[in-house]
Amino acid sequence: MFAKTNDGLNIYYELKGNLEAKETIIFLNGLSQATVSWYFMVPCFENKYRIILMDFIFQGQSDKTGEWRTFDQHAEDVISVLKATNTSKAIVVGISYGSLVAQHLAVNHPEYISKLILLSTFAHKTPYFEVIEHAWWNALQIGGYPLMFDIMLPSVLSEEYFKNPLIPVETLRQLRQESNLSKEALFKLMTATKNRPDYRNELKKIKVPTLVIHGEKDTLITLSMGVEVANQIPNAKFVIIPNAGHTLNLEKVKEVCIEILKFLGE
Secondary structure: OEEEOOOOOEEEEEEEEOOOOOOEEEEEOOOOOOHHHHOOOHHHHOOOOEEEEEOOOOOOOOOOOOOOOOHHHHHHHHHHHHHHOOOOOEEEEEEOHHHHHHHHHHHHOHHHEEEEEEEOOOOOOOHHHHHHHHHHHHHHHHHHHHHHHHHHHHHHOOHHHHHOOOOOHHHHHHHHHOOOOOHHHHHHHHHHHHHOOOOHHHHOOOOOOEEEEEEOOOOOOOHHHHHHHHHHOOOOEEEEEOOOOOOHHHHOHHHHHHHHHHHOOO
């Protein structure tokens, strides 16, 4: 299904779970993810919650035309999906890139959020992160997404994942290359991160109950960056997933689901 953004673009979404449930959870993708990235987690919530999955503009099945979008604009697009699905308030779960959109949504439009869950999140860049960001940018420029994917892989999955992968690396590579990600669309997404200023002071405005979940061995967004987010959001709860890397919705599905359900009072 598609909703219309404020500027007339088509944004793809899926409705799953218990469509009669009183509470709705919306999941927001990481940079190179699509709605399918949440399919392992959906079964944890589908009996008791109405579930919305969506692709940001420039991702998956959503439109990829137009200029790059700020995270404030991405947050407005989330509201377009909420309105299209008659959702007045939702539990918002975002991972990495999607967690930044969730932060901006919580700061600018808290009336749409009942609870906020941020996975593998950050609000400022470190010199180490900027080196990785630069490497990804150059890899995309030189070799397109296939090369960028190979450069990304050690940063977004922990050593533990490769010992017993939920999805074999070759299958993961094939799935990602078939996920309708163009070089130009990825550049537009990455420009938002590249141009995003330090957002730590803005996080102090968030008043909704917040859970921050971080992988112990996340080498892309280091543990200290996740801690900093939790420290800036009033009364935020911080949870570390042992032996986990960055892509928590693939690496540690059961553990992440347990922590979210505990936070939701299940």
